[in-house]
Amino acid sequence: MNQVQKLLIIGFVWPEPNSSAAGGRMMQLISLFKEQGFSITFVSPAQDSDFMVDLEKCGVDKKSIELNNSSFDVFIKELNPTVVLFDRFMMEEQFGWRVAENCPDALRLLDTEDLHCLRLARQKAFKEKRPFNTTDLFLEDVAKREIASILRCDLSLMISEFEMELLESVFKIDKNLLYYLPFLLEPIDIVEIHELPSFEERKNFIFIGNFLHEPNWNAVQYLKETIWALIKKQLPEAILHIYGAYPSQKVLQLHNNKEGFLIMGRAIDAQDVVKNSRVVLAPLRFGAGIKGKLLEAMQCGTPSVTTFIGSESMHDDLPWNGFVVDSVADFTDAAVRLCQDKTIWLKAQQNGITIINQRYLKELFKDDFAKKVKMLQSDLQKHRLTNFMGAMLQHHTLNSTKYMSRWIEVKNK
Structure with a gap:
């Protein structure tokens, strides 16, 4: 033309x-x-x-x-x-x-x-x-x-x-x-992998998501009311950072220093906070599409624990960037294992990079x-x-x- x-x-x-x-x-x-x-x-x-x-x-x-x-x-x-x-x-x-x-x-x-x-x-x-x-x-x-x-x-x-x-x-x-x-997305090469913060340099769990999106708000409620106390029982020093744009007052009210459940609000640099976290938690119970937060976790070399709804249509037959589980007990166990076991964590990180390089370039x-x-x-x-x-x-x-x-x-x- x-x-x-x-x-x-x-x-x-x-x-x-x-x-x-x-x-x-x-x-x-x-x-x-x-x-x-x-x-x-x-x-x-x-x-x-x-x-x-x-x-x-x-x-x-x-x-x-x-x-x-x-x-x-x-x-x-x-x-x-x-x-x-x-x-x-x-x-x-x-x-x-x-x-x-x-x-x-x-x-x-x-x-x-x-x-x-x-x-x-x-x-x-x-x-x-x-x-x-x-x-x-x-x-x-x-x-x-x-x-x-x-x-x-x-x-x-x-x-x-x-x-x-x-x-x-x-x-x-x-x-x-x-x-x-x-x-x-752009490919992730070996040099970029080596430049990512190491397992030892990272700390804390993270959830990130826009709060105008109902599945994100529901996932944070689920973490607060059910999952986080079980993780905290096994990892008393654990901290969960909740990041997301447009948090309402009901979101902000969940902030609790004593419980290590911290509402951080909007991330100035989302990739920076995800890169410096050890594990992404995304217990999504409904939703659609593919989840940007979970792709971002893969890009940042940060393993994740999510549900079958969370991982839907994202990885084909490739192994997940962590764990895909639906029960509270399995979710808790997966989060603790990823946080504590460097071998499992490194394998999960590599799985995420493979998913990016094979499915999203x-x-x-x-x-x-x-x-x-x-x-x-x-x-x-x-x-x-x-x-x-x-x-x-x-x-x-x-x-x-x-x-x-x-x-x-x-x-x-």
Whole structure:
């Protein structure tokens, strides 16, 4: 194609790579498209935050947009992007119809982050004290919205192979609408391994995670109420540092010096605090996607103890970076063993580095992704013709969401 390739990213929030895995993921996608020579504009209806990345320093144009405002139509017509990337399905719901109407030839991509309906259905099953079943997904209104959004887009980027299989088997989504693109990392070489703090130089347990994310808050409650006292019984001198952006008052109230349960708040440098910790604890009881905190632990050479939900779709058949267990007794035992046994700890560290180098290298995915984008652009109409459900949903969305949005715009005036 001869025209300048322009990517428009419509962000749910401004990227905060030091606050959440989602922010890091977005910066990886930006890097991927920049390497392909795209001119990139990032827009969002969200308020600026103190911790957002400086996009303009990264060579990305930044612009604030409004919900339910036709000024977006004028903006996108003038920009005339060749590719539009929606950051989570909520942005496709709000702006997808405007993109389709004003730039019908633009390739529409959706970055799902994780399947929201899966996370919410699992959370509901957990709170109702019953096992999760895939049929629970059909009861979630979010599933209807999220699947409709996936169908309306030309391609959805998935970070979890498990979730791709779920979409194909449970919701019967055509696999041509889905593309596996996990977190994209740089390799860890032997020199970097030797530069990491040693077993002896590290101390303490750590949990890290954004507290706006419900699974993280629940995991910290689980540690406080059930697990930590059992670890402390075996390791009386042990300390657990809880780090995370946006802690609420109920999180801060868990701080207890006597128990060695310390709420540290936002980490100025997340990798630094993880690198200097001996073991990451992540007893996640519900959730979806792949867990940025556990990949970060591997990058930092820090073994982890997590649950089967925590490790889901992250390591294939490769041995875990520590232990994957679901019972309280097993979790406690694994945490103590990793903290005390250097041999087990070093083996776990090596397992994590192997997982990074075999499953998450940017080099493994970037060329194929570039080819996929070009292939879709070269025959976009044919691709859309095979997606009748998407075309039908797009038709009805244009007629319903469009007029609702116009009504809200008039009402706001």
